[in-house]
Each structure stands twice: as structure tokens, then as C-alpha cells.
Amino acid sequence: MSLESEAGLSGDVLPGALSESLHAELVAFRRDLHMHPELGNQEFRTTAAIKERLEKAGLRPRVLATGTGLVCDIGLKEGERPAVPLLALRADIDALPIPDTKSDCPYRSTVPDRAHACGHDVHTTVVLGTGLVLADLHAKGLLSRPVRLIFQPAEEVLPGGALAAIEDGALNGVGRILAVHCDPRVDAGRIGLRHGPITSACDRLEIALDGPGGHTARPHLTTDLVTAAARVAVDVPALIARRVDTRVGLALTWGRIESGHAPNVVPQHAELSGTVRCLDLEAWRQAPDIVHAAIDEVATMHRAKSEINYVRGVPPVVNDRDAADLLRRAMAARRGRDSIESTEQSLGGEDFSWYLEHVPGAMARLGVRRPGERTVRDLHQGDFDADEHAITVGVEMFTAAAFLDDSDGRQA
Numbered sequence: 001m002s003l004e005s006e007a008g009l010s011g012d013v014l015p016g017a018l019s020e021s022l023h024a025e026l027v028a029f030r031r032d033l034h035m036h037p038e039l040g041n042q043e044f045r046t047t048a049a050i051k052e053r054l055e056k057a058g059l060r061p062r063v064l065a066t067g068t069g070l071v072c073d074i075g076l077k078e079g080e081r082p083a084v085p086l087l088a089l090r091a092d093i094d095a096l097p098i099p100d101t102k103s104d105c106p107y108r109s110t111v112p113d114r115a116h117a118c119g120h121d122v123h124t125t126v127v128l129g130t131g132l133v134l135a136d137l138h139a140k141g142l143l144s145r146p147v148r149l150i151f152q153p154a155e156e157v158l159p160g161g162a163l164a165a166i167e168d169g170a171l172n173g174v175g176r177i178l179a180v181h182c183d184p185r186v187d188a189g190r191i192g193l194r195h196g197p198i199t200s201a202c203d204r205l206e207i208a209l210d211g212p213g214g215h216t217a218r219p220h221l222t223t224d225l226v227t228a229a230a231r232v233a234v235d236v237p238a239l240i241a242r243r244v245d246t247r248v249g250l251a252l253t254w255g256r257i258e259s260g261h262a263p264n265v266v267p268q269h270a271e272l273s274g275t276v277r278c279l280d281l282e283a284w285r286q287a288p289d290i291v292h293a294a295i296d297e298v299a300t301m302h303r304a305k306s307e308i309n310y311v312r313g314v315p316p317v318v319n320d321r322d323a324a325d326l327l328r329r330a331m332a333a334r335r336g337r338d339s340i341e342s343t344e345q346s347l348g349g350e351d352f353s354w355y356l357e358h359v360p361g362a363m364a365r366l367g368v369r370r371p372g373e374r375t376v377r378d379l380h381q382g383d384f385d386a387d388e389h390a391i392t393v394g395v396e397m398f399t400a401a402a403f404l405d406d407s408d409g410r411q412a
Contacts, residue, residue, distance in 0.1 A: 014334070014400055015137055015403065016133050016134070016137060016399030016400060016402075017396060018133065018392045022129065022132065023391065026125050026128070026391050026392075027125075029125055030125040031106075033046060033124060033125070034107050034109065034116050034121045035110045036110060036111065037095030037096075037100075037109050037114040038111075039094055039095060039156075039157075040153055041067075041068055041157065042068065043068040043069065043093050046068070046094075046124070047067075047093070047151070050093070050151055051063065053132070054070075054128070054131060054135075057135045058135060058139070061149075064153070066153060066154075066161070068093070068153040068154075069150075069151050069152050069154075069165060070151050071148060071149065071151070071170050072131060072149045073146060073148050074135050074143065074147045074148075074149070075138050081173070082146050084146075085174060085175020085176065085407075086147065086174045087146075087148070087177075087178070088150055088170075088177040088178070088359075088361075089131075089150065089177075089179070089402075090127070090152060090355065091120070091124045091128075091151050092124070092152050092155035092161070092351075092352075093123075093124050093151050093152065094120060094154055094157070094161070095114055095117070095118075095120060096115055096116070096117045096156060096380060097114060098113065098114075098115050098382055099112065099113050100114075100117070116384075117379065117380055117381060117382060118182070118379050118380060118384070119182025119384070120155065122366070122386050122388075122390060122394070123182070124151060125391050126390075127149050127150075128149075128151075129391060130394075130399055131149045133399050134399060145402070150165060152165045152351075153165075155350070158311055158312075158313040159312055159314060160313075160314050162353075162354040163354055171358050171359055174359050175359060175360075176360055177356070177360075178326070178361055178362060178363070178364075178401060179352050179362075179363045180363065180364050180366040180394050180398075181352075181363055182365075182366050182368045183343070183369075184368055184376050184377050184378055184386075186365055186369060187369050187370075187387075188367050188369060188370065188371065188386075188387035188390045188393065189367060190335075190339045190341060190367040190393075191341070191365060191367060191393070191397070192341050192342070192364065192365035192367070193327060193328055193340055193341075193342070193343060193362075194342060195319055195324050196345075197279060197345050198316075198317050198363055199348050199350045200249065200277045200278055200345065200346065201277060201279075201287075201349065201353075202314055202349025203276040203277075203310065203312055204274075204276075204310075204313060205272075205273060205275065205291065205308070205309070205310055205311070206272075206273045206308075206311070207295060207307070208269065208270070208307040208309075209229055209259075209270040209304040209305070209306055210225075211223025211228070211303060211304045216264045222266040225269065225270040226259050226260060226267065228270065229257060229270035232272060232295060232306075233254055233257055236295055237251065239298070243290050243294070244283050244286070244290065247279075248278060248280035248282075248283035249277070249278060249347070250276070250277075250278045250279075250284075250290070251347070252275070254274035255274050255275065256274070257271070257272045258271045258272075259271070275349075276291060277347045278316070281315055284316065288310045288312075291308075292308055315353045315354075317363050319361075320362055322360065322407060323360050323362035324364075326362070326404060327401060329400075330398070330401035331364075331397050333404065335393070335397075343365050350363070366390050367390060368386035368387050368390045369387065370387040
């Protein structure tokens, strides 16, 4: 089958190629966001910048009830009900509470201990750019079906800002939803794609251990909380791994452990916190009971009283086959089939999964590595950066998807 017949349109005919001037504008927009990162539910400047640019293009964005984030329909009059289900394109707009450690970078963060170290500024710019291109094509009578842009706040805040966006009607009338996530392991100009689960579930776990302390010369008269905390840290992950099928990938990893103030004092209190991740949706639903039971067993063995705060996070992102194929056809139409590579399921969490509880959709991994670069600037690291050619790739893929989407979908 030829590329043209696979895509339904020749790459030379398919509208929505990004002009050099708009690419330059979008790069400047992304850099401005990168210099002014805002944490989840605090993205007021970011929201205002997106809103202003969409309004300049003649669109009518609506800020979400939370005060940050917005939705914007293209191809619909105000109050008009769509004749066909909407295709939604989602971006997340928040940053991370870590310092930007890039050196000699003119657009590094200007906000202390805040950085767009997960590429949300790129996601936002891609969806904004797609909206600007589609608005122009709609004005020319070339857009065949309506599209909704969703700029969602607080993706990094469990259980994720997607839930508030959905409650505020972001999915009303939507039949399918698409997204991208930056991947520093994939070269710019390419995407990674797969059917089925592409991320894992992610929850947060906080444990407090308490018991009578005392002198380190007489640990038998105390609840030795340092030892108890150490055994919880080591034994609980091992117990969990033996109580589920190993193929579901249920894993507990600690990020913090604290106890004590002096070398000769057995403390009365200890704390541990970490994340629980899982590759399988059904196992994720069982995870809280499994984790609680394992902690109680180990703590009781060491005569420690445990208090557990298990914070539900997000389920896995499970790519719908048809939606993933739409992204595949769109990317093939723009860049050729060789620009698409298979990707593995990661243990990272993403609240895009909440949308997929309501409508089918898919997420692609957007390559942001500079071709030939050996150093991988990983996500959630202070030196993370992206090859800005990825912005053009994302915009052109999404605009192609808007033209190739022929599904009736099921409206939320």
C-alpha cells in the first residue's frame, strides 16, 4: 500500500504544513513559557498567554473553573452542538518544583526552583500551534470537522488536573482524544507509538512509624524504629513483588526515609515515602490492599505502630488501537513511515489516562533529542531541554490527524 493510499491524501496535498514564520513564533512562545514556569494550579500567567494568542486568532477560549487551564473549540459557533463527535487535542501546562540547571541557555528558567523539566512547555506550544493552523484553515473553509483544544493544569499534582478538566466539561461532545509526551530517547523528527498500555499507574505512599524510644544501650526496651523503618524499606517491596503476578510490574520505590536526631538515642518516630507503580490496570485496583497488608505485617513484627497514607494517583494510559493508528497515519503522511518507531511501556505515570476512562484516545512519544546527541537529558532533571524542531513535527502531525480523522467516535 502506498503512503498516499494509507494516509488518504498525498503529503503534498494535505493542508496544515507549518510556515517558517509561525514556527519562529512558536519557538519564541515556548521559550517564554520555559523562562516563566508555574506549578500545578498556579499557571495564571501561562493560561493568560495561551488565551491571548488564541483570541488574537479569532477564537473564543474558555478558562476552566479552577482558574487555570482552558478549552477552545475550532469549527463551532458559540453554543452550537457538533454534528459529529469532536477530536480533542490535549496539552498539560504546569512545571516542576526543581531548579533549572542548564548553563549558557538564554531561555533558562527565571524562577528559582521551578523548571519545565518534563516538556510541558513543548506540549502546550504544539497544541497552541495546531490550533492556530486549524483556525486559519477553518477560516478558509478547509476544516471538515470541529476540533477541541484542551490546555490542562496540574498534571504533576496527583491525582492530576485532568479530573477537574473533565468535571468542567472538557470532554463534552468529544469522541476521541490525542496527546503527545516529550521523549528524550527519541530523535526530533520521529515519534514512538504503541497499541495498549504506554505508561504505568502511579500512586503515592506515605508511612509514619511510632513506638517508645530510649537509649541505644538498651534497644530491647524500645521499639527500635530505625531498624523497623529499614525492614519496611527492604521487606515491603519484596513482599509486594511476591503477592502479584510478576508480569503486572507492581513495584514500590522509596524516595525518602527519615528518623532520629542523635547517634545514641533510639527515636520514637520514623517516616518513609515513595511511589507505587503498576503496569496492569486490574492489579493497580488491588494495589492499596496488597500494600497495606504488607506494611502492617512488617511493622507488627518489629512492634511498631504504622499509619499509612495511600494517595491514589493515576491509572495506566492505555492507547486505543484506532486512535494510535490515526496518529500513525498522520505521522506517515507528514514524515513517512520510517519516522515512526515502536516504544515500550514505561513506568512513568500520566493523568492523560483519566480521559481514556471516558473516550478512546492515544498518546505518542514526541522525539526531542537532537539527532546525533549522545547525552540523554532525561525527564524530571534540571538540565532537560528539547530540540525545538519537535514543535513543527507535533503541530503537523496533529493537523494531519484532524484531517484524517473519519471516526464517528462515541461522545462523552
